[in-house]
Amino acid sequence: xxxxxxxxxxxxxxxxxxxxxxxxxxxxxxxxxxxxxxxxxxxxxxxxxxxxxxxxxxxxxxxxxxxxxxxxxxxxxxxxxxxxxxxxxxxxxxxxxxxxxxxxxxxxxxxxxxxxxxxxxxxxxxxxxxxxxxxxxxxxxxxxxxxxxxxxxxxxxxxxxxxxxxxxxxxxxxxxxxxxxxxxxxxxxxxxxxxxxxxxxxxxxxxxxxxxxxxxxxxxxxxxxxxxxxxxxxxxxxxxxxxxxxxxxxxxxxxxx
Amino acid sequence: xxxxxxxxxxxxxxxxxxxxxxxxxxxxxxxxxxxxxxxxxxxxxxxxxxxxxxxxxxxxxxxxxxxxxxxxxxxxxxxxxxxxxxxxxxxxxxxxxxxxxxxxxxxxxxxxxxxxxxxxxxxxxxxxxxxxxxxxxxxxxxxxxxxxxxxxxxxxxxxxxxxxxxxxxxxxxxxxxxxxxxxxxxxxxxxxxxxxxxxxxxxxxxxxxxxxxxxxxxxxxxxxxxxxxxxxxxxxxxxxxxxxxxxxxxxxxxxxxxxxx
Ligand SMILES: Nc1ncnc2c1ncn2[C@@H]1O[C@H](COP(=O)(O)OP(=O)(O)OP(=O)(O)O)[C@@H](O)[C@H]1O
Ligand SMILES: [Mg+2]
Numbered sequence: 001x002x003x004x005x006x007x008x009x010x011x012x013x014x015x016x017x018x019x020x021x022x023x024x025x026x027x028x029x030x031x032x033x034x035x036x037x038x039x040x041x042x043x044x045x046x047x048x049x050x051x052x053x054x055x056x057x058x059x060x061x062x063x064x065x066x067x068x069x070x071x072x073x074x075x076x077x078x079x080x081x082x083x084x085x086x087x088x089x090x091x092x093x094x095x096x097x098x099x100x101x102x103x104x105x106x107x108x109x110x111x112x113x114x115x116x117x118x119x120x121x122x123x124x125x126x127x128x129x130x131x132x133x134x135x136x137x138x139x140x141x142x143x144x145x146x147x148x149x150x151x152x153x154x155x156x157x158x159x160x161x162x163x164x165x166x167x168x169x170x171x172x173x174x175x176x177x178x179x180x181x182x183x184x185x186x187x188x189x190x191x192x193x194x195x196x197x198x199x200x201x202x203x204x205x206x207x208x209x210x211x212x213x214x215x216x217x218x219x220x221x222x223x224x225x226x227x228x229x230x231x232x233x234x235x236x237x238x239x240x241x242x243x244x245x246x247x248x249x250x251x252x253x254x255x256x257x
Numbered sequence: 258x259x260x261x262x263x264x265x266x267x268x269x270x271x272x273x274x275x276x277x278x279x280x281x282x283x284x285x286x287x288x289x290x291x292x293x294x295x296x297x298x299x300x301x302x303x304x305x306x307x308x309x310x311x312x313x314x315x316x317x318x319x320x321x322x323x324x325x326x327x328x329x330x331x332x333x334x335x336x337x338x339x340x341x342x343x344x345x346x347x348x349x350x351x352x353x354x355x356x357x358x359x360x361x362x363x364x365x366x367x368x369x370x371x372x373x374x375x376x377x378x379x380x381x382x383x384x385x386x387x388x389x390x391x392x393x394x395x396x397x398x399x400x401x402x403x404x405x406x407x408x409x410x411x412x413x414x415x416x417x418x419x420x421x422x423x424x425x426x427x428x429x430x431x432x433x434x435x436x437x438x439x440x441x442x443x444x445x446x447x448x449x450x451x452x453x454x455x456x457x458x459x460x461x462x463x464x465x466x467x468x469x470x471x472x473x474x475x476x477x478x479x480x481x482x483x484x485x486x487x488x489x490x491x492x493x494x495x496x497x498x499x500x501x502x503x504x505x506x507x508x509x510x511x512x513x514x515x516x517x518x
Binding site: 151153154156157158159160161162163167171172175178253 | 319320321338339341343345347349351353355364365367368369
């Protein structure tokens with residue numbers, strides 16, 4: 001799939017873009033014709049103006065949110081993989097941890113945000129810990145599934161060659177798990193931004209989430225929209241970066257499934 | 258090693274070896290008191306009904322299963338676990354899809370922590386011998402089934418083992434490719450002094466390749482019949498077209514039919 005995507009000339013997705021432009025136009029027309037108040041629904045034009053005017057502070061807050069979310073994402077991916085590896089290599093730890101992991105996976109984790117403020121106070125530590133917390137589960141569960149998906153006959157071949165459990169892990173299980181890790185990481189990328197933003201709602205004095213709360217207090221709806229637009233771009237960028245990393249890994253290790 | 262390997266004439270010896278799997282509700286007796294030895298340089302083929310315990314026998318020889326009775330000796334020493342000097346081939350090539358052909362062939366060296374440079378030349382020579390030259394950098398999915406098994410042969414031989422265990426290595430291939438692979442093996446064995454145990458369902462393959470054919474009974478497997486193949490080496494694939502060859506194949510077919518009745 002990635003090969004044909006590379007071979008074909010890059011094409012813009014015209015139809016979805018057209019739909020997007022149509023929605024913007026309809027939105028603009030509706031706001032003008034029905035004279036919707038700016039506080040309820042600002043026109044695309046006034047959102048753009050707000051983006052332009054608030055650009056410096058938007059950039060500053062975007063840096064805070066983007067940094068926190070990306071950092072939390074990286075920690076979650078690493079820690080999630082380590083957690084999965086530990087559960088794979090130690091049956092005891094697996095029995096102890098895995099059911100709890102699944103249970104946590106089912107919880108509405110975002111609801112636990114206030115607890116982090118109670119434990120770690122207002123500010124970056126609680127926000128960061130919270131973002132890691134909500135994004136670690138998809139990576140851990142995904143990686144573990146991938147490590148377990150190793151082909152039994154490949155594992156047997158490795159053992160016949162004199163391979164240890166650890167070598168089977170390194171040379172068979174880990175490469176097998178790659179697509180699973182990336183699938184988990186993609187979910188984690190979205191969750192990290194969710195976590196960071198929600199964290200900023202409740203526990204921060206910087207960041208786009210904080211900015212949204214400030215703008216809401218001032219009934220500056222165009223600025224809310226502007227901040228959300230920046231947030232979307234950031235989220236899409238991290239997701240895209242994970243996709244690029246996956247393509248690179250695929251080209252390097254070339255697992256065709 | 259305390260003992261001089263050259264003095265031991267047997268590559269592997271089964272001494273009243275049995276295997277019972279602890280299945281429920283009743284334990285499954287797969288192998289019953291099997292005794293035979295493979296001499297250095299001898300090629301032994303094993304024929305037998307499906308499910309009789311041939312793979313189990315081979316897994317024990319590979320050190321992947323432990324016998325529940327009897328004794329298994331490798332080079333005069335009790336076998337425990339996979340042996341460095343044993344090469345194994347399975348029914349599927351089991352190449353690792355994320356590695357190139359060359360890296361797959363070198364996999365046993367990776368596992369045994371042998372520097373790549375030390376075995377690279379041997380690997381390249383094997384790859385050329387089996388007709389895979391030019392495909393060293395290819396990924397398994399770019400190869401045909403026959404080519405994959407050729408790569409698997411190279412992998413089994415790369416550390417220059419003195420015993421090769423093969424469990425129906427060509428049964429997943431079509432008839433023509435299968436005969437071709439038999440010829441590749443035959444060719445490889447003209448130049449080596451390696452011992453081999455070769456499990457197959459093809460009487461032709463067994464007679465063409467082996468010095469001795471063992472026919473197993475129904476489960477639990479024991480050695481029911483033994484036949485020394487009367488054709489001198491070097492052999493060529495053309496041997497399979499001779500009348501004498503046909504006679505031996507027919508005889509074996511009779512033995513197997515009688516044994517199954
Ligand atoms: N790990 C295991 N646990 C329980 N039973 C097993 C196990 N491995 C094999 N068996 C059983 O042992 C018997 C012999 O199996 P085996 O694979 O050795 O037969 P085989 O002669 O190789 O058959 P085939 O010619 O079809 O490959 C079968 O009944 C099988 O179900
Ligand atoms: Mg079998």
